[in-house]
Amino acid sequence: MSFWGQLGFQDSYSGLSSELTFFHDHVMFVLVLVSSFVGYMMVCLLKSSLSSRFIVEAQALEAAWTMIPGLLLLTLAIPSVRLLYLLDEVGGPMVSMKAIGHQWYWEYEYGDSSDIVSFDSYMVSGLEMSDGGYRLLEVDNRCVLPYGVDSRVLVSSADVIHAWALPSLGVKADAIPGRINQLGIHLTMSGVVFGQCSEICGVNHSFMPISVESVSPEVFYHWLMG
Incomplete structure (x- = not known):
């Protein structure tokens, strides 16, 4: 989760989130490289007293400044x-x-049509929250997923459009009535990650957080069977 004064991304709890962070770092490296080079050339041109009125073409130079940006875009x-x-x-x-x-x-369901485990997840109010809890993020029933295995989350809605989003996992899917969107998640460690509905859905839009607890497959099996 994020904290006050944090400038970077949240800690990654999935391989997909790590890939997004690596791609961001790669783009920022190229951006800084290009910006530094362009700034350096502008300063050199402004300070230089040399000029030529007789250069009417420079095919090699034009080829270079066409191919190099193309390679950078690749x-x-x-x-x-x-x-x-x-x-x-x-x-x-x-x-x-x-x-x-x-x-x-949020309502969560596990299992197939013959054996379904279902429960609702409401935000815990400030009066009911225990010491050390996170305001507007804690829920009474966390959904649980195992780490180290591939998981699938099917996202839908029963009334208006919502969005199931978890920045630490790098996933976000719209919950649309009458439609089902799916997400692939591969958790890499144990812990608790928080998210929030990311689509304005009414007066209490800010009060429907998402909390996912990552546990080992053995603990998940006992939790599901219990």
Whole structure:
């Protein structure tokens, strides 16, 4: 989760979030490199007293300043396209969970049609929150997912459009009535991550947080069976 004064991304709890952070760092490196070079050339031109009125063409120079930016764009486009495909990749999930948005809480379902574990997740008010809790982020029932295995989250809504978003996992999907969107998640460590509804859905839009607890597959199995 984020803290006061934080300038960077939240800690990554999934491989996808790490890939997004690496891509951001790569883009920033290229951006700083290009900006520094352009700034240096501008300063040199402003300070230089040399000029030539007889240069009417420079094909080698034109080829260079056309090909070099093109190569730089390729270094951005290739990892960007790769990341776009990773965002849509679900793989072979071992666990499926359904997240259904309501005004203004989340409902979670595990299992198939014959054996479903379902519960609602409401925000814990400040009066009910224990010491050390996070205001506007704590819920009474956290959804639980195992780390080290592929998981799938099916996102939908029962009333208006919501959005199930967790920055620490690098995932966000709109919850649309009558439609199901899916997310692929591969948690890499244990812990608790927080998110919030990211689509304005009414007067209490700010009060329907998302809390996911990452546990080992063994603990997840006992929790689900219990």
